[in-house]
Amino acid sequence: MIEFQELTRTYGDFTAVRPLSLQVRSGEVFGFLGPNGAGKTTTIRMMMGILVPSGGRALINGLDCHSQRAEVQRHVGYLPDNPIYYDFLRGREILQFVAEMHGMARREAAGHAVRMLADFGLEEVVDEFAVNYSMGMKKKLGLACALIHDPQVLILDEPINGLDPRAAREVQDRLRQAAASGKTIFMSTHLLDMAEKVCTRVGIIHRGELTATGTLEELRARVHQNASLEEVFLKVTDEEPAQADAP
Amino acid sequence: MNAGSGAAPLIRSTALLIRLRLRRLANQMTALSQGRKKPGDKARTGNPGKKSSKIILYLAWPLMLFVFGSISFTAITNLHGALDPPGSFWVTVEFSNALSIGVAYLLIVLWTASLLVTVASGELAKPEWDLEWLITLPVRSDTLLWARIAERSVVNPSGALALLPACTAIAWFSGYRWGAPLVGVLAAWPLLLLAALVRTLIDTGLRLRLRSAQLRNLHAVLSVLSIVLMYLSFSIGLKGKSEFMLGLAESMPGWLLYTPMGLTARMINERAFADAILLLLALLAEVGVITWLGVRLLRHVLRHGVVAGGAREGARTAPGVADTALAPDAPAAAGFPRITLSAVQRRELTLLRRDRNFLVQSLVLPLLIVGGQMLLGTSGAASTMWTNPNVLASVAFGLAAYSLSMSAFQTLNSEGQALWLLYTFPCSIEDVLKDKAKLWGVLTLAYPLGLFAVGALVTPSLDWKFLGAMLTALLGIPIYAFIAVALGVFGSNPLEQQQNQKVKPAYVYLYMSLSALYVYAIITPQPAQRLIFMVLSILLAAALWQKARDQLGFLLDPDASPPPRVSTSDGLIAVMLFFVSQAVAAAVIIGRGRVTGAAVLVAFSIGGAVTYALMRWVYARAKTEGVPRMLGEDASRPLLGVVAGLAAGAAGVLYLFSLDALDLLESALQASKSYANLGLWTLPLALIAAPVFEEFIFRGLIFGGLRRSFGVWPATLASAAIFAIVHPAFSIIPVFILGACAALVYERSRSLLAPMIVHAVYNGCVIGAQTFLL
16 A cells, blocks of 8 residues: 655755645556656655655555665565666566565576566567667566566556557556556556556646546546546646746 | 868857857856755756865866976976987977987877877767767768867867877977967867867767677777876886886887877977978878868768667667677576675676676776886885885785775766666665675785785795785775775765766765775784774774765755764764864963873863764754763663673773783883873862763764664674774773773663763772772
8 A cells, every 4th residue: 555644845945746645555556647847756756765755754555665665665666767777787687686686586586587578578688788678678677677576566657658559558458467466556657548548546746736636537527527537637737827837 | 071161160060069068067067066056046957966076176287287297398308318319408499300209209109198098088888978969950960070070179188188288398398488388289289189080080980880899898998008008108207217118219210200299299399480380281281181081981980870870770789799799608607606696796797797898997907007106106116015015915905995996986886877776676775785895895805815925925934024914904905895885875976977977086085095094004013003093994984884874765866865863973073073172172281381180181171071062062953863861761770880880890900900910010001101190180080071071972972873873792892992992002901891881881771871880980990909909
């Protein structure tokens, strides 16, 4: 279970995330929607212990994401917005390294890594240096890294951003698979049709503030009966156009 | 290349490029100097940027120009001495033919060295930040090439450092006197243009031709060559070190006079105006033709697109080919179970094996640089190290310490942009850093072990002095591996794209000066001092490690920093402060008068009070957590203090008796003058002042600080060790026991009252025994 308690983040005078309180229950696929620069990545980085909250806290399975980061990571898989890997290491070696860091024995990790990469359709490039991968391959490798220890919670930052239609479909299928197996998924995106296809519940963040949460039906009801998620999104994020270029 | 249609855009785009570069440089400087945003400034800038090293940058330029200038002057004088017949008079402005060849040779060496240094300091395998972008601008690609070369001929720091002083020196000897710098700058420019051309050929042209693995290897070779050549070019200008290069100078052929460097030298030296103009024209023609041919070549290389296409294709094809080359070592790595290395350590070794540049930087360059320093330096270490084990051990330690600054210090930088991965693992980042510190602490032992093996063969007799120096050096290396990793946490910018911005120089200098401190431990003849320096180094390592550890949760956060907590480093600062303020107070009070008990007591108390007040004030201001308390929540355990004090006191008295029994007591007491007869003033000093102030510092800050990151026993032993070494040598053992007892009591009572009682009771016992029993 994921819980934010008044989670806040400022950079100097700029408030990236205003006090944010939210619960994501086990087994939910939560879509964290918002325009560019709304604070999605900042929030996710706070969940990963990469950024330190300026106030409040983020909890995963009741553990604090900053002070108990290492413990939290046992249960969490993470795919960043733009995964960057070590130079001079092959995809297979990176995945094996990640598996070993999650406590797997060396042989087991090696076998597991190769199987997983084959499963992700990367068997042809397992022996290429990962820095040379295309964006789609990098994201798939990142997803493999996030899933290798079979975590209960997946935190994904723009999982299909920049992927071609086929790769995007594959990733979405994997996410649905993961959700079906009972994992909690928290993902940020600004691709609305993806959110409509995969998410059970969404929250829309705008200028660092969570302006709407609920199931798709609940959000649609706010606008009108047959409103698309796009209309909801535009309505929720377009209330103060005058300040649009301030930050 | 049509000059008619290209000229105006060329000038314009060159000017734009230069402006862009200078603007970027200026932005970097202001980002450094501002540090924080102004209150009203809402613009999102890059990271606020942590300030450092700005002053060093400003000071470095004139200083380096001066140093290089003086080396150039000496180089020409040396060449004159070597090449011209003895007694031929120097002030004749005109160079002899032989000297002209020699000066041309000097310019060639300097030009090549500076070119290699420039190429090696960038990253060959990665395209430069602006190329991919610039090529999308509506400028013809050959215009862009010309503009780039022109821009690089102006913005080339190492080329300027090498060639401007040399040309200035030539102009000075040619009689230009104070006009020499101007002549030097103007005359050096054609050579800088050539350097820019070759540099562009190497980094833009080769990048498209070679695979990135080949580029890295080439880079590794070039960086080794650049260091060697740099030392060789320095050596021409150093007294007594120049024989090799001057010998080469004598055998240089005459056609060097017709190279651009030769023409430059002759042109500066030629005082007949018409001849100088002729030489200038010849030079310009030559440089022009070479540059034109070079640009043709570049255009040919770039005919299939400038950057993006080539770089990506190269990267695409690389793995397929590289695979077959690199595949065999993968199974070998898998079947390597003899030593159990952690996943992190194995990854680091894989990187070291594959990244030749990293290998060369961390393990080969230290040999070259330290070797070069020794051969060229004035210390004579190269000749004495085989006869003096202390010198040998210092050189061995220096080599390892330097290597650590390129490896262990770079721990975070070698994670680079992939640092995020560490945050996804269920283990602390500290453990990862520890693994790396251990790995490098062991790897760099290779230097001292190698040197000592040779030393053991060469040296006439293996004695205790040799073993002692060797052991000290060997023990220092793991300690400094940890110090390097800890300082590297503060001194590196892993997310920085630009290679030369990845390290903050101030922290490298700090690391270097701390390493130099340890060399003192190796060369000192007294074992006690050796021990003191080792204890200090270990404690320093612990303190820095703790500071770094506090920082780790905040590494990727651009502006949050850890909450202030009492740290071991505070304790070390307090110790220094205590001794300094005590000494100052004593100097003021006692002046030239006699040392009296009252004066000592007052000076001691002032020092203690100043330290206490300052530390408390700083802690209160920063709202620091974990400030030691005088009284604990539950009764403070005074009885425990008395019991432990009696135990420590008994040990102290026993020690006194055994010294007495061995007839060592008198000499020991005489050796330590601080125990001068202070009369009854000893009592308040020993029973009140010392316990109060020393317990605050040694138990409250140092033990308390250590305890935050370490177990009870390491913290107890380390805090007792530093407590012991600040006391007179003969009392080290009982004071160590006292320190350990007081630390344990503090651990139990969580307040300072109990350890103060321990301290007072111990002092009472020992003074009582000295007064009444001995």
